[in-house]
Amino acid sequence: MFTREVKGKVDSIISKYGKDQSVIISILQEVQKEYRYLPQDVLEYISQVMDISSAKIYGIATFYEYFSLEPKGKYIIKICDGTACHVRKSIPILEALKKELSLTEGKTTTDDLLFTVETVSCLGACGLAPVLTINEKVYGSMTPESTLEVLNELRGECKSEN
Ligand code: FES
Numbered sequence: 001m002f003t004r005e006v007k008g009k010v011d012s013i014i015s016k017y018g019k020d021q022s023v024i025i026s027i028l029q030e031v032q033k034e035y036r037y038l039p040q041d042v043l044e045y046i047s048q049v050m051d052i053s054s055a056k057i058y059g060i061a062t063f064y065e066y067f068s069l070e071p072k073g074k075y076i077i078k079i080c081d082g083t084a085c086h087v088r089k090s091i092p093i094l095e096a097l098k099k100e101l102s103l104t105e106g107k108t109t110t111d112d113l114l115f116t117v118e119t120v121s122c123l124g125a126c127g128l129a130p131v132l133t134i135n136e137k138v139y140g141s142m143t144p145e146s147t148l149e150v151l152n153e154l155r156g157e158c159k160s161e162n
Contacts, residue, residue: 001041002039002041002042002045006039006041006042007045009034010031010042010045010046011049013027013030013031013034014027014046014049014050016030017030019049019050019051021050021051021052024046024050024052024057024060025060025064027046027050028046028057028060028061028067029066031046032066032067032068035071036068036071036072036073036074036076037067037068037069037070037071037072038061038067038068038069040069043057043058043061070109071109071113072109072113072116073109073110073113073114073115073116074113074114074115074158075114075115075116075134075135075154076115076116076118076134076135077097077115077116077117077118077132077133077134078118078119078120078123078132078133078134079093079094079097079117079118079119079120079130079132080119080120080121080122080123080125080129080130080131080132081094081119081120081121082120082121082122082123082126083122084122084126084129084130085122085123085126085129085130085131087129088129088130089130089143090129090130090131090132092143092144093130093132093142093143093144093147094117094119095144096144096147096148097117097144097147097148097151098117100148100151101115101117101151103117114154114155114158115151115154123138125138125140127140128140128141129141130142132147134150134154
């Protein structure tokens with residue numbers, strides 16, 4: 001929802017970079033960092049304020065893999081399914097996570113917006129296969145069991161934060 005608070009946040013991001021169209025990617029990056037995705041009403045507001053067509057903004061938002069138009073979880077789990085990880089059984093890890101989090105091919109984020117699960121082609125750490133990352137942290141030599149343990153630790157951390 002485009003609340004006054006959201007508007008204030010977006011205004012401060014725009015005033016940091018200015019309204020020149022050349023800075024649109026930096027602005028979208030900050031919005032994505034703030035909300036973990038690009039909310040539609042925010043994109044429309046930016047389009048008006050910066051006088052850039054929404055078609056152009058959506059074009060940028062869909063071109064770069066970094067941007068998402070869908071809400072993502074607090075923890076983004078990327079499971080490598082490159083050759084080295086696939087051979088060392090990355091798929092059973094993915095299946096265990098999907099089952100535990102009730103996710104499917106078309107539903108990659110949990111309803112409580114805690115976890116998003118994605119696959120990637122190679123995380124560049126093949127020696128540690130199978131590998132996954134959770135936000136910026138790399139986890140190597142994982143199994144379905146050790147992955148679910150990490151998941152439970154993260155759930156515990158969230159509970160203690162609340
Ligand atoms: S194949 Fe998984 S890290 Fe390279």
